[in-house]
Amino acid sequence: MQDVRDALMLARTSQGKVVRRPLSPHLQVYRWPISMALSIGHRISGVGLAIGTLLMTWWLLAAASGTGAFRVVQNFLGSPIGVLLLLGWSAALIFHLASGIRHLMWDLGVGFDDGAYRASARAVVAAVVVATLLVWIVGLAVW
Amino acid sequence: MNTSDQVSIRRSMLGRARGRGAARAGFALWWTQRVTAVALVPLTLWFISAIISLESASRADVAGWLHSPLALALMLALIVATFWHMAIGLGEVIADYVHGEGTKLAALLVVRGLSVLLALLCAIAALRLGL
Known part of the structure; x- marks a missing residue:
C-alpha cells in the first residue's frame, strides 16, 4: 500500500474477507459536458501559457541584448510557425482569462445556481471566439 | 491481508493526517x-x-515604449504577477498529478527555480530597455 488514501478502498465482504472496493469508472467513460471540458481546459491552457512565457522572455531578452537578436525574434514571430504559436498563445491567454474570471466569480459565491454555471460556460466559449477573432482582425489590420 | 494489517493501516491513516496538519500556509498560496x-x-x-x-x-x-514610466511599471507588475501566478498554478498541477514524493519535490523545485529565474530575466531586460 503506497498511498494513505488506499486505506479508504478497504472493505469486507459478507463473509468477512478483506477486499479492495471496486473503483467507479474513470474520465474516459463519461461523455464530456461543457463544464468538464472547461475545467480541464483551464489547466491545459495554464500549462500552455507557462510554456508561452518562454516566448515572452526570449522577446524581452533579445530586445535588451541588441538590434540583431531582436530582429531574429521578430522575424521568427512573423514566420508561419511564429504566427501559429502566437495564435495558440493568444487563444490560450484569452481562454484562461475568461475562464479565470468565471473561477473568480465562483470564489465570490456567484454563479452556482442550476443553469448559471452552464450559461457562464457558454459565455466563456463565446467570449473566447469573439475576442480572439477581434484581436487578430485588429492585429492583422495594424501589421 | 489480515485484520491486524487493516487496523494498523487505519491508525497510520489518522497519524499521517495529523502529521500533515491544517493547510496553514496553503491558504496564503490560495489567496x-x-x-x-x-x-x-x-x-x-x-x-x-x-x-x-x-x-x-x-x-x-520597444525601448521607447518601455521608456514611459507607466509602461515600465505595468510591465514589471505583469512580470511579477505572471510568474508568481504561474509558479503556484504549475505547483498545483504537479501536486495533483505527480505521485512519487521524490519526483514531486524535484518537479516543484524546478518549477519554483525556473519561475524566479525567468521573472528576473524578464524584469532585468525590461529595466535595461526602459531605464
Missing part, C-alpha cells in the same frame, strides 16, 4: 493565486494591446 489573478485581468488586456501596437516594432520602438 496569492487569487490576488495575482485579479491583477492579471487588467494587466493582460493592457499587454495584448501593447503587443498589437508593437507588432512590427524595432528594438528602438
Whole structure:
C-alpha cells in the first residue's frame, strides 16, 4: 500500500474477507459536458501559457541584448510557425482569462445556481471566439 | 491481508493526517493565486494591446515604449504577477498529478527555480530597455 488514501478502498465482504472496493469508472467513460471540458481546459491552457512565457522572455531578452537578436525574434514571430504559436498563445491567454474570471466569480459565491454555471460556460466559449477573432482582425489590420 | 494489517493501516491513516496538519500556509498560496489573478485581468488586456501596437516594432520602438514610466511599471507588475501566478498554478498541477514524493519535490523545485529565474530575466531586460 503506497498511498494513505488506499486505506479508504478497504472493505469486507459478507463473509468477512478483506477486499479492495471496486473503483467507479474513470474520465474516459463519461461523455464530456461543457463544464468538464472547461475545467480541464483551464489547466491545459495554464500549462500552455507557462510554456508561452518562454516566448515572452526570449522577446524581452533579445530586445535588451541588441538590434540583431531582436530582429531574429521578430522575424521568427512573423514566420508561419511564429504566427501559429502566437495564435495558440493568444487563444490560450484569452481562454484562461475568461475562464479565470468565471473561477473568480465562483470564489465570490456567484454563479452556482442550476443553469448559471452552464450559461457562464457558454459565455466563456463565446467570449473566447469573439475576442480572439477581434484581436487578430485588429492585429492583422495594424501589421 | 489480515485484520491486524487493516487496523494498523487505519491508525497510520489518522497519524499521517495529523502529521500533515491544517493547510496553514496553503491558504496564503490560495489567496496569492487569487490576488495575482485579479491583477492579471487588467494587466493582460493592457499587454495584448501593447503587443498589437508593437507588432512590427524595432528594438528602438520597444525601448521607447518601455521608456514611459507607466509602461515600465505595468510591465514589471505583469512580470511579477505572471510568474508568481504561474509558479503556484504549475505547483498545483504537479501536486495533483505527480505521485512519487521524490519526483514531486524535484518537479516543484524546478518549477519554483525556473519561475524566479525567468521573472528576473524578464524584469532585468525590461529595466535595461526602459531605464
